[in-house]
Amino acid sequence: MNQIGKARARSSIGLASDQSNVSAAVPTILAMGLAAIISHALARSTLPILLPAIESELLENYRQSGYLGSANFFAYLIGVVTVTFIAGSVEPKQLLVSGISVATIGFAVLAVAGSLLVLMLGQILAGLGSAGIWMSAPAIATSAVASHRRGVVMGFLSSMMGLGILISGQGTNLARHLASDPELWRPTWIGATFFGATIMVIVWSLTLPATSAVAGGSSLIHLSKVPRWVVLATAYWIFGIVVSAFAPFFGLLVKEQGYSPEHTTNLFSLLGLAAVLGAVSLGWASDRIGRKPILMLAMVGIGLASLLALIGREPFSSISIALYGAFSFTFPVLVAAYVRDYLESRSFSVALGALTIIYGTALTLGPTLAGLVADSVWGLEATFIGFAVLSLIAATTVVVLNNVQQKEGEHERY
Numbered sequence: 001m002n003q004i005g006k007a008r009a010r011s012s013i014g015l016a017s018d019q020s021n022v023s024a025a026v027p028t029i030l031a032m033g034l035a036a037i038i039s040h041a042l043a044r045s046t047l048p049i050l051l052p053a054i055e056s057e058l059l060e061n062y063r064q065s066g067y068l069g070s071a072n073f074f075a076y077l078i079g080v081v082t083v084t085f086i087a088g089s090v091e092p093k094q095l096l097v098s099g100i101s102v103a104t105i106g107f108a109v110l111a112v113a114g115s116l117l118v119l120m121l122g123q124i125l126a127g128l129g130s131a132g133i134w135m136s137a138p139a140i141a142t143s144a145v146a147s148h149r150r151g152v153v154m155g156f157l158s159s160m161m162g163l164g165i166l167i168s169g170q171g172t173n174l175a176r177h178l179a180s181d182p183e184l185w186r187p188t189w190i191g192a193t194f195f196g197a198t199i200m201v202i203v204w205s206l207t208l209p210a211t212s213a214v215a216g217g218s219s220l221i222h223l224s225k226v227p228r229w230v231v232l233a234t235a236y237w238i239f240g241i242v243v244s245a246f247a248p249f250f251g252l253l254v255k256e257q258g259y260s261p262e263h264t265t266n267l268f269s270l271l272g273l274a275a276v277l278g279a280v281s282l283g284w285a286s287d288r289i290g291r292k293p294i295l296m297l298a299m300v301g302i303g304l305a306s307l308l309a310l311i312g313r314e315p316f317s318s319i320s321i322a323l324y325g326a327f328s329f330t331f332p333v334l335v336a337a338y339v340r341d342y343l344e345s346r347s348f349s350v351a352l353g354a355l356t357i358i359y360g361t362a363l364t365l366g367p368t369l370a371g372l373v374a375d376s377v378w379g380l381e382a383t384f385i386g387f388a389v390l391s392l393i394a395a396t397t398v399v400v401l402n403n404v405q406q407k408e409g410e411h412e413r414y
Contacts, residue, residue, distance in 0.1 A: 025144035029153055031206050032141040033160035034199045035096060039133035040329075041164025041272070042192045043103045043126040044072065048247035049169050049268045052255045053183035054119070062252065062380075064116055066371025069248055070364050071120040072127040077360030079131025084353035092136040097204050099132020104196030111189035122189075135356070138336050139348050154333035154340075155283020162275025162329055168192070169269035173262055182261040223351040226342045227402045233358045235295070235401075236335055238394040240362025242302060242387045243328050245370035247271070250309055250321065253380050257312040270318055271325035278326025279333065291338045292401045298327035298334070299398065303391030306384045332359075338401070 047054075051065060059065055083095065106125030113119045141153050168188060175187040223229050247268075254264050286294040301323045308320035339355065340348050370383045 027206065028144045029141050029156060031199075031203055032137040033157055035100060035133050035137045035203060036157045036160045037164030038100055038103050038192075038196050038199060039130040039137070040161040041168060042107065042195070043130040043133075044076075045161070045165050045247060046168050046188060046192065047072070047123070048251045049165070049172060049265060050185040050188060051248050051251050052261065052264060053185040055252070056183055057185075058113070058116060058119065061371075062249075062374040063368075063371040065248060065252065066245070066367040066369075066374075067116070068119055068123050069244060069367030072123040072130075073244055073360065073363035073367065075124040075127030076131045077357065077364055079128040080135060080353055080356045080360055083131060083135040084350060084357065092140050093203070093206075095132050096136040096140070097200060099129045099134075099136070100196055100200040100203060101129070102132065103129025104193055104200065105129075107189050107192040107196055111186050111193060131356075135353055138333075138340075138352070142337075142340055142348070149287070152280070152283050152287060154337045155279040155281075155286075155330070158279030158283070158329045158333040159276040162272045162277075162279060162325060165272030165275060165325075166269050167272070169265045169272060173265050173269075176261070176265075223339075223354040225347070226339050226351065228400060229339075229355070231397060231400050232335065232338065233355055235299070235394045235397040236332075236355060236359045237362045238390050238397065239299065239302075239331055240359045241366040241369070242306075242390050242394075243331075244363040244366030245383065246302070246306070246324060246328070246387055248367065249370050249374060249380060249383055250324070252374070253309060253384070254312075254317060256380060257317075259317070267317060267321045271321045274322040274325030275329035279329050282326070282330045283333065283337070286334050286337065291334050291341070292398060295331060295334055295338075295398045295401070296395050298331045299391045299395035301327040302331075303388045303395070306387035306391060309384050310381055 047068060051068075055065060059068075079099075083090075103126050106122045106127075106129060108122075109118065109125060110122030113122055138154065138157065141157060145153055168191075171191060172185070172188045176182050176184045179187075223233075226232065251264055251268070254267065255261075259267070282294050282298070305320045305323035305327070308316045308323070311317070311320075335355070336352055339351055343351055370386075373383045373386065374380045376382070
């Protein structure tokens with residue numbers, strides 16, 4: 001056999017092996033996607049859908065709305081710090097199941113909440129659970145595939161979050177229609193509780209990749225192996241300030257602009273749909289043209305979404321939330337993919353933990369700062385102008401990152 005024939009044979013064998021590995025990985029990746037629905041769509045993104053109705057019943061001002069978001073993200077930060085310290089002694093599967101369990105309990109608390117304090121307790125539990133899920137699910141999912149498919153896998157996880165938001169929004173609309181109550185919100189949390197319990201059983205019964213164990217050691221040592229990690233962390237921190245407050249305050253903004261509860265919920269369903277389409281397509285694009293240009297595009301898109309939200313009429317509100325959905329759910333998973341490009345799976349979770357601790361401080365601050373601005377003389381509009389400015393700063397920061405394109409057949413770089 002000549003050299004060309006041998007090369008073609010090797011390529012065919014490699015392609016067949018890659019396809020076989022992908023097929024074997026499907027159950028694991030799908031399960032991690034369902035877990036991602038809990039960690040982000042339910043534990044984090046369902047509150048903005050329900051917040052206008054919750055505000056009418058239990059809250060007094062925008063600051064209290066901000067406190068709810070900050071409670072969730074502060075708990076998420078504490079969870080990430082805890083996971084980073086115990087990473088060397090806990091299997092990812094144990095961490096994942098524990099995270100799902102705690103988040104599910106949080107949903108149950110939110111379903112029966114009758115005061116701000118109980119709402120905050122539910123948000124804290126949901127945030128803690130979300131940390132356990134997100135500190136394990138990406139490592140498990142990416143361990144199941146070759147490196148040139150990681151962007152697509154991470155995009156799939158993000159798209160599942162978007163699907164969860166879409167279902168949550170339309171499920172809320174259905175419950176409100178059946179009950180003839182446009183501000184009904186507790187049944188959504190009840191549904192989230194049953195969903196979480198179901199996924200916990202599924203994940204517990206699943207056999208996960210053996211390579212997904214988490215490394216011990218200093219998280220900053222692992223993170224420092226990623227080129228220009230300080231730049232990445234800076235952009236991620238700025239993104240955190242914006243993303244932690246945009247969705248809940250968008251719901252309050254469109255309520256103030258005169259939109260009905262049903263239309264507001266439909267806008268959030270559009271966010272979910274855009275997240276599904278954007279995450280998969282942009283994850284695929286990042287595998288081919290590199291992470292950097294897509295990260296830059298994402299922040300420019302979020303800045304544009306912030307400005308369009310201020311117009312206060314259609315189709316601009318829909319365009320705004322669609323842009324936000326497509327890009328806000330893409331940015332974190334591409335940050336994770338960028339880190340994963342430079343680290344093997346044992347180091348990835350710990351390094352991502354260090355990065356997430358930095359990101360978590362921004363998530364904690366964002367809602368409270370937005371609430372303070374919204375309650376000031378500048379009003380809600382000033383918060384969205386601030387979001388636009390910060391987004392453009394983050395886009396500029398990303399310019400100096402390395403841009404590595406994954407090639408088919410390239411499995412590891414370490």
